[in-house]
Amino acid sequence: xxxxxxxxxxxxxxxxxxxxxxxxxxxxxxxxxxxxxxxxxxxxxxxxxxxxxxxxxxxxxxxxxxxxxxxxxxxxxxxxxxxxxxxxxxxxxxxxxxxxxxxxxxxxxxxxxxxxxxxxxxxxxxxxxxxxxxxxxxxxxxxxxxxxxxxxxxxxxxxxxxxxxxxxxxxxxxxxxxxxxxxxxxxxxxxxxxxxxxxxxxxxxxxxxxxxxxxxxxxxxxxxx
Amino acid sequence: xxxxxxxxxxxxxxxxxxxxxxxxxxxxxxxxxxxxxxxxxxxxxxxxxxxxxxxxxxxxxxxxxxxxxxxxxxxxxxxxxxxxxxxxxxxxxxxxxxxxxxxxxxxxxxxxxxxxxxxxxxxxxxxxxxxxxxxxxxxxxxxxxxxxxxxxxxxxxxxxxxxxxxxxxxxxxxxxxxxxxxxxxxxxxxxxxxxxxxxxxxxxxxxxxxxxxxxxxxxxxxxx
Numbered sequence: 001x002x003x004x005x006x007x008x009x010x011x012x013x014x015x016x017x018x019x020x021x022x023x024x025x026x027x028x029x030x031x032x033x034x035x036x037x038x039x040x041x042x043x044x045x046x047x048x049x050x051x052x053x054x055x056x057x058x059x060x061x062x063x064x065x066x067x068x069x070x071x072x073x074x075x076x077x078x079x080x081x082x083x084x085x086x087x088x089x090x091x092x093x094x095x096x097x098x099x100x101x102x103x104x105x106x107x108x109x110x111x112x113x114x115x116x117x118x119x120x121x122x123x124x125x126x127x128x129x130x131x132x133x134x135x136x137x138x139x140x141x142x143x144x145x146x147x148x149x150x151x152x153x154x155x156x157x158x159x160x161x162x163x164x165x166x167x168x169x170x171x172x173x174x175x176x177x178x179x180x181x182x183x184x185x186x187x188x189x190x191x192x193x194x195x196x197x198x199x200x201x202x203x204x205x206x207x208x209x210x211x212x213x214x215x216x217x218x219x220x221x222x223x224x225x
Numbered sequence: 226x227x228x229x230x231x232x233x234x235x236x237x238x239x240x241x242x243x244x245x246x247x248x249x250x251x252x253x254x255x256x257x258x259x260x261x262x263x264x265x266x267x268x269x270x271x272x273x274x275x276x277x278x279x280x281x282x283x284x285x286x287x288x289x290x291x292x293x294x295x296x297x298x299x300x301x302x303x304x305x306x307x308x309x310x311x312x313x314x315x316x317x318x319x320x321x322x323x324x325x326x327x328x329x330x331x332x333x334x335x336x337x338x339x340x341x342x343x344x345x346x347x348x349x350x351x352x353x354x355x356x357x358x359x360x361x362x363x364x365x366x367x368x369x370x371x372x373x374x375x376x377x378x379x380x381x382x383x384x385x386x387x388x389x390x391x392x393x394x395x396x397x398x399x400x401x402x403x404x405x406x407x408x409x410x411x412x413x414x415x416x417x418x419x420x421x422x423x424x425x426x427x428x429x430x431x432x433x434x435x436x437x438x439x440x441x442x443x444x445x446x447x448x449x
Contacts, residue, residue: 002309065430066423067388070402074423077415082230160295167297167395174298181305191306195294202293 008184009193019176020197026093026172027159033098034158038105043135045110056106063103069164072096076168089170093162101158108150112143149213156205160198173197236412237421247404248425254390254400257322259383262329269330270337271363284334291331297392300324304396321393329386336378340371377444380437384430391426401425 009016044056063071076092079085116139124134166175177194181187237244272284291299304320315323344367352362394403405422409415 061431061434062423062427065384065434066426067391067402069391069394070405070419070423070426073402073406073415074419077409078419081416163295163297164392174295174301178301178305187305188307188309191298191302195298195302198294198298199290203289206293 002188004189005186006189006193008186009180009189012180012184012190015176015180016173016194016197019171019173020201022170022176023159023162023172023174026090026097026162026165026170027155029094030097030101030158030162031155033094034101035105037098037102039109041102041106042109042113045106046113059099060103060106063100064107068096068100068161069167071100072164072168089165089168092168093165093170097158097162100161101154104154104157105151108147108154109143111150112147113139115146116142145216148216149209152205152209152212156202156209159202159205163198230416232417233414234417234421236414237408237417240408240412243404243408244401244421244425247399247401250393250398250400250403251387251390254318254321254325254393254398255387257318258325258329258386258390261322261326262382262386263333263379265326265330266333267337269334270341273334273338274341288331288334291328292335296324296328296389297395299328300392300396317393317396317398320396321390321398325386325389325392328389329382332385333379333382336375336382337371339378340375341367343374344371374444377437377441380433380440384433384437387430387433388426 041056041060044052045060047053047056072092075096076087076089079092079095080087113135120138120142121134124138125131129137162172163174165172166178169175173194177190181190184190269284269287272280273288275281275284300321300323303323304315304317307320308315341363348366348370349359349362352366353359357365390400391402393400394406397403401422405418409418412418
C-alpha cells in the first residue's frame with residue numbers, strides 16, 4: 001500500500017506557485033494578442049473583398065484544424081531556422097497560442113457579428129454612417145455582449161492548452177510539477193496536487209462564466225457559439 | 226539575414242515508412258479513444274440525466290473534474306502517478322488512452338445530456354403512456370431523435386480527439402508527431418518534417434471539418 005505524503009509537495013510550493021504564475025502569464029499574453037488578432041481575422045473574413053477574406057479564412061482553417069502541439073513544435077523548432085531568430089519557449093508559446101486562439105476567437109466574433117440582424121446594419125447605413133462606423137457604433141457593441149460567454153469559454157480552453165508549453169520546457173505549472181516530482185520522487189502527490197490546482201482555477205472560472213451566461217440570458221441577450 | 230532557406234523535402238519523403246508507423250499509432254489511439262470516450266460518455270450522460278442522486282452526483286463530479294483539468298495533466302497523471310498505486314506499470318498507450326478517453330467522455334456526456342434534454346418531454350411521456358418502460362422510451366424514442374441533433378457536436382468532438390492524440394508524444398507513445406520528432410532530430414530538418422506533419426493532420430481533418438459545417442447547415446434547415 002502506498003503511504004501518501006504531501007510534505008515534499010508543500011516544501012516545494014514556491015516552485016509550483018512560480019509555475020502557476022507563468023501559466024497565467026502565457027495565458028494572459030496569448031489573450032492580449034489573440035483577441036485583437038481574432039477581431040481582425042473575423043472582419044477580414046467577412047469582407048466582400050476576396051483578397052482579404054481568403055487569407056483570413058486560410059489562417060483560421062489551418063489553425064483550427066491542426067493540433068496545437070504540432071503548431072507549437074513548428075514555431076519552436078522550425079520557424080527560428082527559417083527566419084534566423086533566437087526562439088525562446090515563452091515567445092514560441094505566446095506566438096502559437098495567440099494565433100491559434102485568434103483563429104477560434106475569430107469564429108466567435110464572426111458568429112456574433114452575423115447574429116446582429118441585417119436590418120440594423122441597413123438602418124445605420126440609411127442614417128448616413130459609413131460601413132466602419134456601422135460596425136463600430138451599431139453592430140459590434142451588440143455583438144460583443146452576445147459573445148461574452150463563448151469568449152470566456154474559449155479563454156478557459158486557452159488556459160488548458162497552455163500546458164503544452166511544458167513539452168518545450170517553459171516553466172509553467174505542469175513543467176514545474178514534473179521537476180518537483182523528479183526531485184522528490186513523489187509523482188503521485190505532486191501530480192495530484194497540480195491536477196487539483198488546475199481544477200480549482202478552471203472550475204472557478206467556468207462557474208463565473210456560467211453565472212454570467214445566466215444573467216445575460218435573463219437580460220434577454222442570447223448567446224452565440 | 227543569411228541567404229533564403231532552401232527547402233528540401235527529400236529526407237522526409239525518404240522516411241515515409243517511419244511516418245507511416247506513426248500514422249498507424251495515431252489511428253489506433255484515435256479509434257480507441259473515440260469508442261471508449263463516446264461509449265463511456267453516453268453512460269455518464271445518461272447518469273447525469275438520472276433522478277437518483279447517487280447516480281447523478283458522481284456523474285456530475287466526473288464531468289466537472291475532467292472538463293476542468295487539462296488533458297495533458299490527466300495523461301501525465303495516469304503515466305507517472307497512477308502506477309504508484311498499482312502493482313503494475315502503465316504503458317504510454319494505456320496512459321494516453323485513459324487520459325484522452327475520460328476527457329472526451331466528460332465532454333461528450335454533456336453533448337448527450339444536451340441532446341436528450343432538447344427532445345420535448347411530451348415524447349417520453351407519450352412513449353410511457355403507450356406502455357414502454359423508461360429505458361425503452363429512451364432507447365426507441367428519445368435517443369434516435371437526440372442523436373441526429375447531436376451529430377455536429379459529436380463530429381466536432383471527434384476532430385478534437387484526433388488533435389489530442391498528438392499529446393501522447395509527451396509520454397513517448399509512437400504516433401505521428403513522435404515519429405516526426407525522431408526524424409527531425411535524425412535529419413536536422415525540423416522545418417520540412419513538422420511542415421509535413423502539419424499538412425498530414427490538415428488533410429485528414431479538413432474534410433471532416435467541412436462535413437461538420439455541411440451537417441450543421443442541413444440540420445439547421447431541417448429544424449427551422
